[in-house]
Amino acid sequence: MAEGVSIRPRNGKGEAATAAFGQAKPGKSAATRQRILDVAAATFLRKGYAATTLNDIAKASRLRAASLYYHFDSKEQLLDVVLLTGVERLFQAVRQAVEAVPPEANRLARVEAAIGAHLAVLIEGGDYTSCAMRIFGQLPPAVQRRQMPRREAYGEYWRTLLADAAAAGELRPDLDLSLARMFLFGALNWTPEWFKRGRGATAAAARQLSRLFLAGLARD
Amino acid sequence: MAEGVSIRPRNGKGEAATAAFGQAKPGKSAATRQRILDVAAATFLRKGYAATTLNDIAKASRLRAASLYYHFDSKEQLLDVVLLTGVERLFQAVRQAVEAVPPEANRLARVEAAIGAHLAVLIEGGDYTSCAMRIFGQLPPAVQRRQMPRREAYGEYWRTLLADAAAAGELRPDLDLSLARMFLFGALNWTPEWFKRGRGATAAAARQLSRLFLAGLARD
């Protein structure tokens, strides 16, 4: 809890505390905060962090820039929350999809489930994850450092996923799993750059990528 | 020539014209201009366009910010040149690698050559191409629009490369070539995000990616 990033609102009140006051509508603060975060994720994704001004975010949130400081300490803290939320959503969705695979299925089925979930979150899971993946590399080092623990945990999860498949003899033996994983991340994380949503398009893309990746990865 | 981006220096002098004056050392302007561009590409790549100030670029070029305006009209024009240079270098290297493949080789060998060249330029070809690929999606729409013609030409070149292989019956018939190409671009263009250079590392990575991609793409 000491390291990493907290996502507590600046006003220090949760839903309950806010509701305890009779003055504000219950959840008004939380709802506004949420709206700000949604807008921030969308704008950071589209223009990048530095090019996004607090005025951009405020306007799209139907507020003045100064009002953002009631909900967040700084622009950078707003970014922290967006990034962390993006990674958490991704991690949770992927883990859930993997755990939904029947235990009797082979290890590659778990990898395939992870690919599908990662892609689905990126494309249909809102802007947090796509933002977190897309802009990360150009952010101030201090921000990157705070995010590293969760990101490394996610990478480690995938490393295990692939190592398990290798240990089960389901992978070609001549592969560098570390390279393969990073190339796969690239294919996945690049999708927000070009993919156009459409009915069924996401599932079809996931199937394609799984086939592309697995048929090259799996032993014949 | 009317559309797209010119890369002529602001002072309107080429090497010869500058040398015609006895005062300045021959090529001083061109050399400084080159230094500025190198620094700009490196800095845009690391921090993004918006987060990079003219002061950043000037300082690393051993100049004052105002001096940049002798060589370029604006920050945005500097960006234009970096981007266009990056794409041209990439296109040229890939085309050259493909044309070096013996005509009697199959079509997939050409694809493999293209993968190797694209990756090599990204990792070892300086900062222009990696910058151009990495930051493009977050740039102002006007800048993106100016770059589109060359980028689409490059995409079209790849489309043909894959379509030829398909026409030659070297690809599995159940593939969406458009999706496959974009996933491949992702795997390639994401590499600057994580790849650490090392002796032989680039060639090894290219072999891995080719195998990963082709063994999944090629008919058994």
Add this chain to the structure above:
DNA sequence: GTCTATAAGATGATAGAC
């Protein structure tokens, strides 16, 4: 909770000396 007003500093760009 959100506003107006404003501080304090940085930024892209221009003018003109050298």
Add this chain to the structure above:
DNA sequence: GTCTATCATCTTATAGAC
């Protein structure tokens, strides 16, 4: 070719009214 000086504008952030 590069510099110093300067400008107009924008940016993050704070103070305090409502």
